[in-house]
Amino acid sequence: MAENSINKDIVKEENLVFKKTGLFTDKPLSYCPGCGHGTAHRLVLETIEEMGIQSETIGIAPVGCSVLAYEFMDIDMQQAAHGRAPALATAIKRLYPEKFVFTYQGDGDLAAIGTAETIHACNRGENITIIFINNGIYGMTGGQMAPTTLPGMKSSTSPYGRDIQSMGNPLKITELVAQLPGTYFVSRQAVHTPAAVRKAKKAIKTAFENQKLKKGLSFVEIVSNCNSGWKMEPVQANQWMVDNMFPFYPLGDIKVPAEQ
Amino acid sequence: MAKIKGSIVVNIERCKGCGVCVPSCPTTVIALADEVNGKGYHYAYMANPETCIGCANCALVCPDAVITVYKMKVNE
Amino acid sequence: MKELRLMKGNEAIAEAAIRAGVDGYFGYPITPQSEVLEYLMAEQPEKRTGMVVLQAESEVAAINMVYGGAGAGKKVMTSSSSPGISLKQEGITYIAGAELPCLIVNVVRGGPGLGTIQPAQSDYFQSTKGGGHGDYRLIVLAPASVQEMYDFVGLAFELAFKYRNPALILSDGAIGQMMEKVEISDQKPRWTNEEIKKMFPWATTGKTPDRPHNIITSLDLDPNKQEKFNHKLQAKYKEIEKNEVRFEEIQTKDAEYLFVAYGTSSRICQKSIQLARAKGIKVGLLRPLTLFPFPSARLFELSKQVKGILTVEMSAGQMIEDVKLAVRCSIPVEHYGRMGGIIPSPEEVVTALEQKFL
Incomplete structure (x- = not known):
């Protein structure tokens, strides 16, 4: 058996260097194998754990693959109607200004049906954190075209590839919200390699810490994969993401406060 | 001379066998097992345990957080 | 004061x-x-x-x-x-x-x-x-x-x-x-x-070690649980219907006919009662203060006393359906209403009562 290879001399509590954050519930993640949602969840939870703010944090789950995020995060959470998470977060933060409030949304939720809520929460400069998972597709409903689907990219509702003439252009909503005076910190990251995960973690932590400064909204996009929707194996999907998604959605900080 | 030796523990029943950890490992420790777990996934395991340096790269990219990482200094 | x-x-x-x-x-x-x-x-x-x-x-x-x-x-x-x-x-x-x-x-x-x-x-x-x-x-x-x-x-x-x-x-x-x-x-x-935390232990106020995390959602993918939840909601509505019906009656004691109206229409009907009674028509008013729960039980009692009911609504007649259900088709129920932003006059309400019942 493969597990026999564990080295009993090394596997001791005092030698521990990495373990799953205690802020996950015991429920197995419902995401497809290799899906970036799990890693993005973990980074949010690690941040909350490290900041010691579990009892001060309220999260908002979207409609989409991560609709059940509240099942996996041991955080007080509300599940919003499709696209409306920033509206819920706005009210909660204004009613509890000292709490930490975040939304966790996919591209269909945030950049299509919830565009108005997203833009206006950003423009008002609500002191919340928005975590935006962009995999260019509607994963949960079975791989339909999303607002962020790339030109020429195939989906179940663009089976011959996204035709810009008839289906319109992909929306770079992260660049768009970075233009608004209400956003304080805007960053685009990924979670497909160890280095990318470290950078994404840093951005998410910054986004949560910014809530203390009360200077506006922090927005972190995670460009992610959708193996099932893209119809690829996980490792292949990550490579496709590097080759196709990143040129259109380049990684890095998009808006950084002047004093940082 | 002191050397770093590492080890990972995979929660086999929670592993979905996505294989994202495999290319993340700088010392090609990890492979997917021929056997499957209760869900039918070819889970990740240490195919070359002696080369593990406990860098935790695999755990960082594991979407299901099923990998726990340990490391220690060994004098040779 | x-x-x-x-x-x-x-x-x-x-x-x-x-x-x-x-x-x-x-x-x-x-x-x-x-x-x-x-x-x-x-x-x-x-x-x-x-x-x-x-x-x-x-x-x-x-x-x-x-x-x-x-x-x-x-x-x-x-x-x-x-x-x-x-x-x-x-x-x-x-x-x-x-x-x-x-x-x-x-x-x-x-x-x-x-x-x-x-x-x-x-x-x-x-x-x-x-x-x-x-x-x-x-x-x-x-x-x-x-x-x-x-x-x-x-x-x-x-x-x-x-x-x-x-x-x-x-x-x-x-x-x-x-x-x-x-x-x-x-x-x-x-x-x-602090009061909110105590009074509403279900609220998302931040998970503390003394309780499981609170979840606000309307989603349950398990149809058995979703049906059970729906039964719970229905039981709650029954409880509301049992406890919270509120209405007002005006000159119903000797009434032979009854207006049923709420809000602005009920104010018109009060004047219509005066006009009708001056003509010798004994009419009263039941004004629901709660539309859900609806005062169905009281309307059924009144249906044994009055000869007919006129619902007055600024609509094509919507509440009339609940009134008809309440009186179980035991007496005639008619509707008079204006639409599109027109408020009926007390006189036209009396005319409608006369035309439909007398």
């Missing part, structure tokens, strides 16, 4: 909200209810009580702000008029499905579509039968005066929190816009965050 003020119905809603210790109001302008938001913005309740007032980007956003605030255990509300209330239905069904208390005020205008800005009562079905998708009910209060606009704010929150259910004040453009004297109540303090 309590303080008396001359106020518009919409202003009474706003002042009552501040005095009831409301934590948050989230609105969007629409005629004929914009004075609610205007009054609150001018009054700066954040200085008076710490109440949050926010003009949202849409009715959809406003109701979802209410959803968020209610889920966190706060006393929150919104108001709008018919087209805006249609937009809010998405949020309202989520709020009902998540069993959250809140207040929605509808200052009804004529429809369908953009309709008119004049008063109507054509949102009865939408208000009392659910409004959005799924099997749910709102607690619906129907004020007929500016004083009741004021008083029903506190009552609506009391019922909403008692049953963890959204409550709706179904007003109309006439009551929202007209001015009457209002007896102002004393300022109630807002609940502290």
Whole structure:
């Protein structure tokens, strides 16, 4: 058996260097194998754990693959109607200004049906954190075209590839919200390699810490994969993401406060 | 001379066998097992345990957080 | 002696909200209810009580702000008029499905579509039968005066929190816009965050070690659990029907005929009663204060006494269906109404009574 290879001399509590954050519930993640949602969840939870703010944090789950995020995060959470998470977060933060409030949304939720809520929460400069998972597709409903689907990219509702003439252009909503005076910190990251995960973690932590400064909204996009929707194996999907998604959605900080 | 030796523990029943950890490992420790777990996934395991340096790269990219990482200094 | 003020119905809603210790109001302008938001913005309740007032980007956003605030255990509300209330239905069904208390005020205008800005009562079905998708009910209060606009704010929150259910004040453009004297109540303090944690252990106030994490959702993918939850909701509505029916009767003791009307129409009917009785027609009025729950039992009793019922509504006849069900087709039930923003005159109501029954 493969597990026999564990080295009993090394596997001791005092030698521990990495373990799953205690802020996950015991429920197995419902995401497809290799899906970036799990890693993005973990980074949010690690941040909350490290900041010691579990009892001060309220999260908002979207409609989409991560609709059940509240099942996996041991955080007080509300599940919003499709696209409306920033509206819920706005009210909660204004009613509890000292709490930490975040939304966790996919591209269909945030950049299509919830565009108005997203833009206006950003423009008002609500002191919340928005975590935006962009995999260019509607994963949960079975791989339909999303607002962020790339030109020429195939989906179940663009089976011959996204035709810009008839289906319109992909929306770079992260660049768009970075233009608004209400956003304080805007960053685009990924979670497909160890280095990318470290950078994404840093951005998410910054986004949560910014809530203390009360200077506006922090927005972190995670460009992610959708193996099932893209119809690829996980490792292949990550490579496709590097080759196709990143040129259109380049990684890095998009808006950084002047004093940082 | 002191050397770093590492080890990972995979929660086999929670592993979905996505294989994202495999290319993340700088010392090609990890492979997917021929056997499957209760869900039918070819889970990740240490195919070359002696080369593990406990860098935790695999755990960082594991979407299901099923990998726990340990490391220690060994004098040779 | 309590303080008396001359106020518009919409202003009474706003002042009552501040005095009831409301934590948050989230609105969007629409005629004929914009004075609610205007009054609150001018009054700066954040200085008076710490109440949050926010003009949202849409009715959809406003109701979802209410959803968020209610889920966190706060006393929150919104108001709008018919087209805006249609937009809010998405949020309202989520709020009902998540069993959250809140207040929605509808200052009804004529429809369908953009309709008119004049008063109507054509949102009865939408208000009392659910409004959005799924099997749910709102607690619906129907004020007929500016004083009741004021008083029903506190009552609506009391019922909403008692049953963890959204409550709706179904007003109309006439009551929202007209001015009457209002007896102002004393300022109630807002609940502290500590009180909220104690009173509403289900609220998302931040997970503490002493309890599991709180989840506010209307989703359950397991059909067996979802059906069980629906049964729980239905049992709650039955309980509300048992306990919370409110109505007023005017000159029903000797009545041979009965008007059934709420809100503005009920005021018209009071004058119609005088005119009809001067002609020797013994007519009375039953005015529901709660449209859900509906005073069905009392109407059935009255059906054994009166020869016929005329429902008077500023609609094509919506409440009449509930009246017919209440009297179990034992006596004739007729409808008289005007639509599109027209308020019927007391004389035409009497003429309708005579034409239909005499």
